Amino acid sequence: xxxxxxxxxxxxxxxxxxxxxxxxxxxxxxxxxxxxxxxxxxxxxxxxxxxxxxxxxxxxxxxxxxxxxxxxxxxxxxxxxxxxxxxxxxxxxxxxxxxxxxxxxxxxxxxx
Amino acid sequence: xxxxxxxxxxxxxxxxxxxxxxxxxxxxxxxxxxxxxxxxxxxxxxxxxxxxxxxxxxxxxxxxxxxxxxxxxxxxxxxxxxxxxxxxxxxxxxxxxxxxxxxxxxxxxxxx
Numbered sequence: 001x002x003x004x005x006x007x008x009x010x011x012x013x014x015x016x017x018x019x020x021x022x023x024x025x026x027x028x029x030x031x032x033x034x035x036x037x038x039x040x041x042x043x044x045x046x047x048x049x050x051x052x053x054x055x056x057x058x059x060x061x062x063x064x065x066x067x068x069x070x071x072x073x074x075x076x077x078x079x080x081x082x083x084x085x086x087x088x089x090x091x092x093x094x095x096x097x098x099x100x101x102x103x104x105x106x107x108x109x110x111x112x
Numbered sequence: 113x114x115x116x117x118x119x120x121x122x123x124x125x126x127x128x129x130x131x132x133x134x135x136x137x138x139x140x141x142x143x144x145x146x147x148x149x150x151x152x153x154x155x156x157x158x159x160x161x162x163x164x165x166x167x168x169x170x171x172x173x174x175x176x177x178x179x180x181x182x183x184x185x186x187x188x189x190x191x192x193x194x195x196x197x198x199x200x201x202x203x204x205x206x207x208x209x210x211x212x213x214x215x216x217x218x219x220x221x222x223x224x
Contacts, residue, residue, distance in 0.1 A: 035213075037161075045153075045161065045204055047213040060212040061113070094160055100172065102160035 002026035004034075004095050004103035011109050012085050018108060022078040022095030029053070029071055034078045034097040036069060039105075041091060048093075051078055085110045114138050114207055118216030124224035131192040133219045135205035140185050142209070149208040152181055152190045155218075156201040164203075165190065195221070 008020035022034060029051075036048040049059040051069045059067050068081045078095060092105040115138040125131045133152075141148050152165040163172040165181035168188060178193045192199055200223065205216040 044218045045155075045206075045215040047206070047215065058211055062212070100163040100166070102162070105160055 002098045002101045004097055004101055006093060006095055006103045006106040008093075008106050008108065010107060011111065012089075013112055014086055014110055016085055017081060017083045018085050018089070020080040020093055020106060020108075022080070022097075022103060024076045024078070024095075024097060027098045029073045029076060029078065029097075032098050034071070034095055036080050037094045037096060038089075039092045039094070040088070043091075048080070087111065113212055114141075114210045114214050116205055116207055116214050116216040118203075118205055118219055120219060121217070122220045122222065124222055125195045126224050127195055127197065129195050129224075131195055131199075131221055133190045133203055133205075133221075135183075135188045135190070135216050137186045137188075137207055139210070141188075141207050142185065147209075148184065150181075150183065150188050151206045151208065152179075153204045153206060154199070154201050155204065156198075159201075161204065192221070 003025045005023050012018050031053050033050055033052050035050045038046050049069050051057050051071055057069050066083050071078045087110050090110045092107050094102055094105045096102040117136045119134045141150050148168050150168050153161040154164050155161040164175050164179050169181045180191050182189050200221050203219045
């Protein structure tokens with residue numbers, strides 16, 4: 001059964017670094033791409049980036065200076081790291097993969 | 113970046129009625145490989161987005177034939193016939209032809 005599940009801290013202080021994990025099951029990261037998408041409260045969706053099945057990455061140009069996506073294929077995990085967080089980074093962060101399966105999302109609040 | 117202009121912002125409908133949502137892109141979404149990567153999502157309240165239509169007009173697995181997509185180049189439409197209660201929510205178009213991938217701002221389908 002295909003599943004994706006995001007995990008990480010719910011609260012991050014301004015200027016600090018966000019680290020999220022997407023743990024997948026039911027498919028191999030070496031065969032399918034995984035994307036990260038976020039959604040500020042009450043607003044629309046923003047594509048953040050992707051790690052391709054071959055391990056290469058592409059990022060939203062607006063976030064590229066602060067964003068990194070990596071993976072550990074042995075653990076079936078994809079990692080999102082974003083630094084210099086500000087209040088506008090508050091929102092739900094989703095990973096999606098396989099044939100467009102999405103995780104439940106994780107709420108991240110940037111606040112002191 | 114490709115700007116996706118989605119209209120209307122809000123769409124009141126009656127159950128059993130029809131709905132039509134437009135998505136226009138600031139540049140052609142025809143990829144160099146000849147495919148057009150324009151997709152439609154529905155996000156129900158409190159849930160992750162779910163794929164309805166991929167590459168303009170292909171219904172994703174399990175999506176009822178009440179949903180149909182059409183269009184080409186820069187102009188695309190999602191139509192919903194015989195609207196049911198489970199169709200209510202926020203609809204988004206997504207282009208994945210050009211980096212960064214970009215979503216429309218969303219259309220809220222609600223009861224009249």
